[in-house]
Amino acid sequence: MRKTVxxxxxxxxxxSMIMPATGFAADTIKIGIAGPHTGDxxxxxxxxxxxxxxxxxxxxxxxxxxxxQVEVLPMxxxxxxxxxxxxxxxxxxxGVDVVIGHVCSGATKAAMGIYKEAxxxxxxxxxxxxxxxxxxxxxxxxxxxxxxxxxxxxxATFATDKLGAKKIAILHDKGDYGKGFADFSKQFVEAxxxxxxxxxxxxxxxxxxxxxxxxxxxxEGADAVIFGGxxxxxxxxxxxxxxxxxxxPFIGPDGVMGNGFxxxxxxxxxxxYATGPKDVSALAANQKARAxxxxxxxxxxxxxxxxxxxxxxxxxxxxxxxxxxxYAGLEKALKSSYVETAVGKIKFDxxxxxxxxxxSVYQVQGGQFVELK
Amino acid sequence: xxxxxxxxxxxxxxxxxxxxIALGYTMVYGIxxxxxxxxxxxxxxxxxxxxxxxxxxxxxxxxxxxILVLAGLIAVIYAAAYGYTLEKIAYRPxxxxxxxxxxxxxxGMSLFLQNYVLLAQTPDFLPFPALIPDFAxxxxxxxxxxxxxxxxxxxxxxxxxxxxxxxxYTRIGKAMxxxxxxxxxxxxxxxxxxxxxxxxxxxxxxxxxxxxxxxxSYIGQINFYIGFMAGVKxxxxxxxxxxxxxxxxxxxxxxxxxxxxYAAGYxxxxxxxxFAFGVLVLILILRPSGLLGKAVKLKV
Numbered sequence: 001m002r003k004t005v006x007x008x009x010x011x012x013x014x015x016s017m018i019m020p021a022t023g024f025a026a027d028t029i030k031i032g033i034a035g036p037h038t039g040d041x042x043x044x045x046x047x048x049x050x051x052x053x054x055x056x057x058x059x060x061x062x063x064x065x066x067x068x069q070v071e072v073l074p075m076x077x078x079x080x081x082x083x084x085x086x087x088x089x090x091x092x093x094x095g096v097d098v099v100i101g102h103v104c105s106g107a108t109k110a111a112m113g114i115y116k117e118a119x120x121x122x123x124x125x126x127x128x129x130x131x132x133x134x135x136x137x138x139x140x141x142x143x144x145x146x147x148x149x150x151x152x153x154x155x156a157t158f159a160t161d162k163l164g165a166k167k168i169a170i171l172h173d174k175g176d177y178g179k180g181f182a183d184f185s186k187q188f189v190e191a192x193x194x195x196x197x198x199x200x201x202x203x204x205x206x207x208x209x210x211x212x213x214x215x216x217x218x219x220e221g222a223d224a225v226i227f228g229g230x231x232x233x234x235x236x237x238x239x240x241x242x243x244x245x246x247x248x249p250f251i252g253p254d255g256v257m258g259n260g261f262x263x264x265x266x267x268x269x270x271x272x273y274a275t276g277p278k279d280v281s282a283l284a285a286n287q288k289a290r291a292x293x294x295x296x297x298x299x300x301x302x303x304x305x306x307x308x309x310x311x312x313x314x315x316x317x318x319x320x321x322x323x324x325x326x327y328a329g330l331e332k333a334l335k336s337s338y339v340e341t342a343v344g345k346i347k348f349d350x351x352x353x354x355x356x357x358x359x360s361v362y363q364v365q366g367g368q369f370v371e372l373k
Numbered sequence: 374x375x376x377x378x379x380x381x382x383x384x385x386x387x388x389x390x391x392x393x394i395a396l397g398y399t400m401v402y403g404i405x406x407x408x409x410x411x412x413x414x415x416x417x418x419x420x421x422x423x424x425x426x427x428x429x430x431x432x433x434x435x436x437x438x439x440i441l442v443l444a445g446l447i448a449v450i451y452a453a454a455y456g457y458t459l460e461k462i463a464y465r466p467x468x469x470x471x472x473x474x475x476x477x478x479x480x481g482m483s484l485f486l487q488n489y490v491l492l493a494q495t496p497d498f499l500p501f502p503a504l505i506p507d508f509a510x511x512x513x514x515x516x517x518x519x520x521x522x523x524x525x526x527x528x529x530x531x532x533x534x535x536x537x538x539x540x541x542y543t544r545i546g547k548a549m550x551x552x553x554x555x556x557x558x559x560x561x562x563x564x565x566x567x568x569x570x571x572x573x574x575x576x577x578x579x580x581x582x583x584x585x586x587x588x589x590s591y592i593g594q595i596n597f598y599i600g601f602m603a604g605v606k607x608x609x610x611x612x613x614x615x616x617x618x619x620x621x622x623x624x625x626x627x628x629x630x631x632x633x634x635y636a637a638g639y640x641x642x643x644x645x646x647x648f649a650f651g652v653l654v655l656i657l658i659l660r661p662s663g664l665l666g667k668a669v670k671l672k673v
Contacts, residue, residue: 206599
């Protein structure tokens with residue numbers, strides 16, 4: 001007798017918590033914004049949150065989407081997987097329709113299972129871990145940033161297709177970033193079948209000189225070098241390649257693309273290729289979003305602002321196109337209709353990666369990195 | 374064969390830089406049994422002074438080789454002053470302290486000098502101008518040995534010959550050898566031991582600064598941290614050859630530099646340090662006092 005009373009009380013308590021949430025969902029669109037909003041990685045999460053809030057405010061001022069107001073629910077995950085699962089459960093129980101997030105790849109992985117079970121689509125502005133889309137495990141996952149292996153793929157295809165390299169030497173600095181890029185490049189060179197990887201080797205960062213490894217590149221008869229690492233090693237390598245009279249293309253990742261490289265390598269930098277994020281600063285949509293941000297907050301927008309802004313724009317567009325927040329409808333809209341966003345005109349491919357975002361090849365011409373179209 | 378020559382040249386260049394620094398370690402150790410951990414920093418400061426001076430000289434319209442010589446000269450003078458001051462404030466007050474105290478003082482000075490340059494200059498890498506011009510006569514073999522390599526090898530060789538002459542045939546050299554053999558006895562026969570020790574630091578610093586200028590110009594970039602790794606390698610070379618022994622430091626540097634280059638060339642450059650330190654371990658197992666070191670009986 002007593003037990004049933006308690007059960008009933010618990011039921012009532014639970015229902016009272018759920019009821020308003022579901023009751024509310026009919027007239028507003030709830031969008032969860034998950035990411036680090038506190039903690040030492042907050043700088044990666046807050047710009048996305050601010051971007052989403054800005055887009056929501058603009059849309060709401062113009063009458064909302066399909067006549068419904070957009071409500072933004074920020075949820076902090078501190079980039080920690082264990083907190084991310086909690087955050088995801090909270091968002092699900094709040095009855096969100098779509099999630100923007102999470103920001104860190106590890107946290108995203110932890111949260112995706114929960115969204116999958118609840119049939120909620122999540123669009124991350126920044127989780128670049130390749131398996132998130134490629135494994136096919138999370139059909140509800142989308143992202144407005146290019147995955148990590150995109151850069152390696154671009155470097156590999158550029159070397160084989162544009163430069164016509166047949167024998168490629170791949171060097172890296174043994175670090176996570178550099179070796180990761182080198183591994184992906186190797187994988188795509190081999191998968192492409194147009195060229196051979198004749199040398200795959202780490203160099204010691206901070207070593208006095210790299211002339212031994214450069215001699216090795218020459219001995220292997222390489223006709224292009226792909227290097228994974230940062231600018232100090234890259235500038236040392238290109239300088240020593242020049243002093244050893246080796247005139248073959250050198251391709252680096254975005255860790256090389258910057259003024260540090262141009263300063264240190266000086267005239268040796270000329271002609272060096274580097275992959276880097278596509279330059280979106282010339283896009284009108286991007287300029288507008290950033291100008292709005294600056295006028296509201298009085299500073300420059302931070303990391304992943306563009307991607308967060310674009311994620312929000314893509315989602316709201318999909319809701320408008322599909323006429324609701326139904327999972328199947330949203331999926332179809334995200335994958336089929338192009339939308340003008342702060343990172344360019346995008347739609348998503350079958351796996352959830354955005355088409356039209358990512359990396360370009362740059363070349364040093366006249367002491368500056370110039371985007372090759 | 375050509376590949377072997379390329380690697381040998383690369384190894385010799387490394388070896389000569391290591392030797393220039395290792396000499397300072399080994400000379401100081403020979404005289405006061407102190408491992409001067411701040412020695413790598415003197416090398417780094419030499420490179421920084423040369424960078425600043427060459428920048429100024431370029432503005433005043435000097436060019437090429439004259440900059441190298443002038444900047445090198447000023448760097449050497451500065452580094453000598455640093456070496457002298459270092460000994461005076463960090464080691465001399467601890468001359469009669471337990472052996473551990475000056476060692477800790479040395480580590481402290483190393484950290485201090487690194488951070489001093491970090492704060493006074495910048496934490497980033499700075500571009501170092503290529504002060505060594507390309508000689509036309511080196512062009513046919515530039516892919517094996519270029520002009521910078523040639524200048525490094527020749528300069529190091531001259532420095533080492535000069536050092537040998539200094540130690541063997543001059544008054545101060547004689548005093549240094551006497552102090553090394555027995556400091557108390559040297560003092561009794563009228564050698565000003567304090568001056569001799571200062572001189573040892575100055576000579577070591579001069580050699581290190583020469584190394585710093587050459588390396589800066591060779592690889593084209595420096596930052597506040599370059600002294601640390603170069604210092605560790607040079608110290609390894611000194612131990613390898615038998616610390617305290619001057620020809621030993623040069624021999625140790627040769628073994629180390631060539632091992633690194635051949636390991637990088639024939640095995641994998643990812644593991645060049647592994648092989649370098651592996652050789653050190655092996656030699657110390659077989660000859661605990663280094664290649665040319667003499668087993669020292671402890672004076673009780």
